[in-house]
Amino acid sequence: MVKGSDLLVAALENEGVERVFGVPGEENLDVVESLRKSSIKLIVTRHEQPAAFMAATYGRLTGKPGVCLTTLGPGALNLTTGAAYALLGAMPMVMITGQKGILSSRQAKFQIVDIVSTFRPLTKLSLQIVSTATIPTLVRDAFRIATQERPGPVLLELPEDIAGEEAEPVAMILPHPIEIPIAHAAALDRAADMILKAQRPLIMLGAAASRPRSTAGIGDFVRRTRIPFFTTQMGKGTVSHGTNLYMGTAALSERDYVHEAIDRADLIIAIGHDTIEKPPFIMGPKGPQVIHVGYTAANVEQVYFPQCEVIGDVGPSLELLAGRVEGKLPHASALQSLREGILTKIGDRATEGRWPPTPQRIVHDVRQVIPEDGIVALDNGMYKIWFARNYRTLLANSLLLDNALATMGAGLPSAMMAAMLYPKNRVLAICGDGGFMMNSQELETAVRLKLNLVILILEDSAYGMIRWKQAVDDFPDFGLTFGNPDFVKYAESYGAKGSRIESTEAIVPTLERAFAGGGVHLVVVPIDYSENKRVLVDELREKLTQIDVS
Ligand SMILES: Cc1ncc(C[n+]2csc(CCOP(=O)(O)OP(=O)(O)O)c2C)c(N)n1
Numbered sequence: 001m002v003k004g005s006d007l008l009v010a011a012l013e014n015e016g017v018e019r020v021f022g023v024p025g026e027e028n029l030d031v032v033e034s035l036r037k038s039s040i041k042l043i044v045t046r047h048e049q050p051a052a053f054m055a056a057t058y059g060r061l062t063g064k065p066g067v068c069l070t071t072l073g074p075g076a077l078n079l080t081t082g083a084a085y086a087l088l089g090a091m092p093m094v095m096i097t098g099q100k101g102i103l104s105s106r107q108a109k110f111q112i113v114d115i116v117s118t119f120r121p122l123t124k125l126s127l128q129i130v131s132t133a134t135i136p137t138l139v140r141d142a143f144r145i146a147t148q149e150r151p152g153p154v155l156l157e158l159p160e161d162i163a164g165e166e167a168e169p170v171a172m173i174l175p176h177p178i179e180i181p182i183a184h185a186a187a188l189d190r191a192a193d194m195i196l197k198a199q200r201p202l203i204m205l206g207a208a209a210s211r212p213r214s215t216a217g218i219g220d221f222v223r224r225t226r227i228p229f230f231t232t233q234m235g236k237g238t239v240s241h242g243t244n245l246y247m248g249t250a251a252l253s254e255r256d257y258v259h260e261a262i263d264r265a266d267l268i269i270a271i272g273h274d275t276i277e278k279p280p281f282i283m284g285p286k287g288p289q290v291i292h293v294g295y296t297a298a299n300v301e302q303v304y305f306p307q308c309e310v311i312g313d314v315g316p317s318l319e320l321l322a323g324r325v326e327g328k329l330p331h332a333s334a335l336q337s338l339r340e341g342i343l344t345k346i347g348d349r350a351t352e353g354r355w356p357p358t359p360q361r362i363v364h365d366v367r368q369v370i371p372e373d374g375i376v377a378l379d380n381g382m383y384k385i386w387f388a389r390n391y392r393t394l395l396a397n398s399l400l401l402d403n404a405l406a407t408m409g410a411g412l413p414s415a416m417m418a419a420m421l422y423p424k425n426r427v428l429a430i431c432g433d434g435g436f437m438m439n440s441q442e443l444e445t446a447v448r449l450k451l452n453l454v455i456l457i458l459e460d461s462a463y464g465m466i467r468w469k470q471a472v473d474d475f476p477d478f479g480l481t482f483g484n485p486d487f488v489k490y491a492e493s494y495g496a497k498g499s500r501i502e503s504t505e506a507i508v509p510t511l512e513r514a515f516a517g518g519g520v521h522l523v524v525v526p527i528d529y530s531e532n533k534r535v536l537v538d539e540l541r542e543k544l545t546q547i548d549v550s
């Protein structure tokens with residue numbers, strides 16, 4: 001005989017799960033015991049929210065669902081932000097939560113929250129397991145739903161008595177590969193016709209272009225057509241190893257330098273754009289035509305309503321599309337002459353030596369210490385705009401940022417996941433002093449796991465991004481500043497290393513030393529945010545009508 005929890009864990013092993021992140025409760029103890037006897041590693045975190053951020057990031061980086069585990073009520077509720085992060089960010093994740101027994105009720109309503117209903121709008125599927133016999137089927141279905149386009153989170157609630165119930169062994173359902181259909185020939189013909197007629201085409205790479213399965217086909221399409229491209233914040237890096245066709249990243253919605261090219265384009269081939277991102281450009285009645293290339297149909301929005309859709313497996317569909325237009329595009333590089341001007345303006349003042357350093361200098365210096373395959377994971381704050389705009393990526397998913405839920409607190413956990421998956425690569429978390437403190441307790445987890453990870457904290461003793469927006473809107477400076485712990489001592493108290501950067505010249509050598517030393521190393525640097533106003537407001541004033549922050 002086996003128990004319900006044994007069936008659950010066997011079903012997870014059947015899916016190839018290697019790690020489960022979370023904080024167990026009393027209701028999960030059977031599951032914990034089954035995990036102890038399994039091949040799966042239980043990674044205990046210090047809060048459930050970062051466990052979900054780690055599981056979601058596992059899904060983002062591998063294409064396979066990450067798994068997290070919590071107790072009922074309070075523990076499960078702590079997953080809400082992580083569920084929304086995975087839902088908006090299209091990251092496959094399976095959450096397993098506990099519950100009091102459902103066959104009898106010996107604790108009345110103590111700790112009981114209707115978690116399945118709470119998570120319905122935050123997941124693709126949320127349900128309770130009510131019998132041991134259905135566990136293999138429900139787990140297989142959960143993984144299938146979490147993985148299939150558009151990917152996202154699923155919640156399974158396993159009540160304590162079903163987990164502990166003795167059961168007959170039930171056969172597992174083996175996963176099988178699923179091919180995604182390739183776009184219809186008629187759609188490819190229509191798109192090819194528009195591309196052949198375009199005088200000033202541009203390619204845009206969006207969030208879904210960064211899916212692990214997408215990247216090869218997209219790079220080939222760009223190289224074969226020679227059409228210049230720009231990216232959204234979450235589409236950065238998809239064309240690997242760089243080309244001279246990169247025009248910039250649309251970190252703002254309009255009137256940034258990259259929009260000089262976007263505004264002149266008569267056709268934008270939007271590959272993998274997901275309107276969950278802050279709009280990279282605003283479609284209007286007069287602007288360019290748009291071809292949407294994606295796994296799923298485009299959402300129709302006030303700011304995005306493509307005139308043509310190529311729906312299907314992105315890489316192979318683009319291969320067919322490239323075959324229809326390659327060598328027949330005399331106007332492919334019409335907008336490329338704008339490239340140098342755009343990139344030069346973006347790179348302005350990147351080496352300025354002022355103290356405290358500017359965001360541009362920090363972006364520049366970080367790039368110096370991160371090799372091509374290194375991974376930078378951002379939390380959410382003002383510096384995200386600067387990194388999205390100014391940081392040049394050479395590989396997909398080498399700048400992990402969240403332009404979907406745009407939550408604070410995910411920087412450290414997402415970097416920890418990257419460090420677990422790629423122990424030989426340099427991994428750097430970059431956090432504001434606000435966002436870092438929202439999940440800083442996970443320093444303990446990082447030290448316990450013996451991760452190699454550097455964390456760079458940008459200190460302005462404020463919720464800087466909101467303070468900036470407050471100033472831009474001419475509100476008085478109020479309600480957005482705070483004090484900080486001594487970050488070096490704070491890191492040391494966790495058994496990590498800590499360094500404070502005292503001069504602009506010391507940024508590169510301090511980060512180099514932190515990486516060379518290994519282990520978990522926190523580096524703190526003050527930041528001069530006066531550039532936010534000078535560049536993103538005054539310099540772009542002519543261009544920028546509305547600044548939208550989150
Ligand atoms: C969980 C959460 N709370 C609030 C916000 C709104 N918000 C966006 S950026 C920001 C300030 C970030 O401050 P910090 O981490 O110090 O970065 P800084 O902008 O100062 O560099 C706030 C409050 C958010 N995005 N997520």
Ligand SMILES: [Mg+2]
Nearest residue numbers: 432433462464
């Ligand atoms: Mg701050």
